[in-house]
Amino acid sequence: MNEAAPRTNRKSPAGGETRLTMQDIARLANVSTPTVSRVLNDSPLVTGETRERVLEVARRHGYAVNRNAQKLRQARTNTIAVMLDFGSHRHGAIGDPFVFELLAGVSEALSIRNQELLLSPPGMEDARAFSDFFQARGADGFIVLGQGTRHAMLRAVSRTNVPLVVWGAVSPDAGYCAIGSDNVAGGRLAGEHFLSRGRQRWLFIGDTRHEELRLRYEGLCLAAKEQADVSIDLLAIASMAFTATAETVTDYLRDAPPPDAVFAFSDTAAMAAIGAFKARGLTAPREYSLVGYNNIPPAAHFSPALTTIEQKTDVAGALLVEKLMQLIDGGRSRSVMLPTRIVVRET
Structure with a gap:
């Protein structure tokens, strides 16, 4: 599979343009193909001088990494699935700004870690669906924003060893990591x-x-x-x-x-x-x-x-992502209960 979709004048036998490969970049930069791969994946095993030479050649020839192909070669997808509680809203239409504040916090925390966000994949209604999606490498883990009435299902998901963190009620016997207020x-x-x-x-x-x-x-x-x-x-x-x-x-x-x-x-x-x-x-x-x-x-x-x-939703997104990444890395994550306070206004 080609690694890039470049802009180049290299001609195919039929006379049209063709795609530059990592092997081409390696030949032009006078390095090995594995070295090119390490440079494009930000490996610390490459010297600064070699990195700059490879990147300069890649830029000059319009080389762009095929991220989908790259994911297939890596152990992780660098994608996190974020599930919303559509079932608790009429016709699945969520209109509560609070949900989107949480989502924005999660999105920001994922972007800092260079993780992609996949919003609510369809058909995730039972533990088997979560497990199948994870095994098919659709995502490295799941963040669920709102337990709704799915507590039993989420407990079943946690027993499958699928990385899972939930915004919702914090309970010592939940069986999964939850972040929520008191x-x-x-x-x-x-x-x-x-x-x-x-x-x-x-x-x-x-x-x-x-x-x-x-x-x-x-x-x-x-x-x-x-x-x-x-x-x-x-x-x-x-x-x-x-x-x-x-x-x-x-x-x-x-x-x-x-x-x-x-x-x-x-x-x-x-x-x-x-x-x-x-x-x-x-x-x-x-x-x-x-x-x-x-x-x-x-x-x-x-x-x-x-x-x-x-x-305390200002820290919720970062906590949800941090706890999930701990699980993905093979660690254990403890639930966190955030404080609440009353804000007295006119009513």
Whole structure:
């Protein structure tokens, strides 16, 4: 297989241009073909003088490395598959900026390591699919952004020895490396915020089949544990999509007395809830207090500005990549739980 697609005047027997090979570069630079290969792969085994001579010849003749062919010769693909939780959103359309903040952090960390990012290969629905894709050298490992309801499947993937790191709930018995915030602490902070404002009828919006959301609900309940006058209602959302959340909250307010405190599973869900409450003539913080989650950039500029639980997403991408590379290198990676804090604004 030719190693390059050059721009050169070398003629084929038929009279057209042909491709320069590594053997040609070696002959022109007066070095061996393995030396050319080492230079093009940045090997430290080549002297600076030889490296410059080979690269100068390659540049002069328009030689370009065929990266696909190069990957086939290497032990690794230098490609990381990043999986998004499309299943938790209506019609697979993700509209939450938080997910893309995470993705941007992962992308930046991978680029620093000269790794390519392959976004959500299709058909990855069970452990066998992950294993087959890995064995076929589609990627060196996987970063999953959001457990969703796939916890059991991810545990099964971890048992196949496929390198895997997950953004989500951190659990000591998960079986795989996870990076995520202290969701219980986040829920407790929301509850303490409601207590400080004398709120008694609380509503949690979120699907507790998601481990992260279950832990946030657990933290909320812990904050109210010793408060006999506090009640907590749970509103399950079938989809994390904005419209689905708004519709579900609208239906809830039609059939139940309005709460005086709302804890939403995300900032976008909090915004959807505010719209549904406003349609019933209820505004925050006058009739109710509200806490979102994630502290996405629009949260501070929304009207009213959202009180929210902040996660340390500025370091999440780098941590996810670092942990995965440790696994790919044959090491072990421990899960990391990041701190949370409440950012109090208008709601």
